[in-house]
Amino acid sequence: xxxxxxVDFLLTNDDGIDAYGLQALxxxxxxxxxxxxxxxxxxxxxxxxxxTTAEALQVVQIDSVxxxxxxxxxxxxxxxxxxxxxxxxxxxSGVNEGGNLGxxxxxxxxxxxxxEASLMGLKSMAISQYLRRDRPRHWDLxxxxxxxxxxxxxxxxxxPTEFWNINxxxxxxxxxxxxxVQCRPEPQMLTYDFxxxxxxxxxxGRSDPAQWLKYRSNYQERPRSELLDVAVxxxxxxxxxxxxxxx
Numbered sequence: 031x032x033x034x035x036x037v038d039f040l041l042t043n044d045d046g047i048d049a050y051g052l053q054a055l056x057x058x059x060x061x062x063x064x065x066x067x068x069x070x071x072x073x074x075x076x077x078x079x080x081x082t083t084a085e086a087l088q089v090v091q092i093d094s095v096x097x098x099x100x101x102x103x104x105x106x107x108x109x110x111x112x113x114x115x116x117x118x119x120x121x122x123s124g125v126n127e128g129g130n131l132g133x134x135x136x137x138x139x140x141x142x143x144x145x146e147a148s149l150m151g152l153k154s155m156a157i158s159q160y161l162r163r164d165r166p167r168h169w170d171l172x173x174x175x176x177x178x179x180x181x182x183x184x185x186x187x188x189x190p191t192e193f194w195n196i197n198x199x200x201x202x203x204x205x206x207x208x209x210x211v212q213c214r215p216e217p218q219m220l221t222y223d224f225x226x227x228x229x230x231x232x233x234x235g236r237s238d239p240a241q242w243l244k245y246r247s248n249y250q251e252r253p254r255s256e257l258l259d260v261a262v263x264x265x266x267x268x269x270x271x272x273x274x275x276x277x
Contacts, residue, residue, distance in 0.1 A: 040116055071099060124159075183196075
């Protein structure tokens with residue numbers, strides 16, 4: 031029978047166990063406390079709060095404190111707590127490769143990992159790094175900023191089903207202790223449409239060929255309202271949004 035594994039931090043994400051953001055956070059957080067990592071075996075982005083109940087989950091131990099699971103972030107939290115018997119003081123989900131701002135929270139597997147933990151009565155935080163195609167990515171710096179955000183918020187009281195959603199901005203500075211602003215989510219959706227793409231060769235000659243569509247959007251041009259999370263993050267500040275899993 032497995033013994034309880036008591037740690038300071040349990041880490042997960044929706045980009046997969048090998049994602050740069052998760053691995054950088056694991057390295058940085060391990061310097062300030064004990065940690066375990068249970069994450070999907072592959073990319074599960076935009077999976078929302080899906081859980082696996084009809085299929086078997088494969089759980090593979092990587093080392094003494096790391097496991098990969100053939101499921102969603104919410105599955106990973108369930109497996110970590112119920113099966114692996116990990117007992118964390120905090121659950122950190124991320125760092126996600128891309129922002130989870132505004133209504134993104136409904137689609138995000140990263141946010142769902144933190145939400146699932148809060149439903150289990152655990153203190154939790156989803157952490158995402160807003161990205162721009164024209165700016166380089168510095169995951170080690172991102173991880174330090176994530177820890178800065180956690181340090182800033184960890185002593186604040188959370189209701190039993192509340193958790194934090196953190197978004198880190200893109201800035202030129204290498205400063206770690208960026209200003210952090212508590213704010214509400216932006217209610218306006220990201221504008222998007224679909225572009226037709228070439229049909230696959232398997233459709234050639236069929237009487238009812240499929241139509242193939244590719245999602246497209248411009249994240250940097252999304253609507254934003256003053257003092258809400260999109261505008262705050264785009265202005266170069268860390269956003270901290272208190273979310274609740276209550277109905």
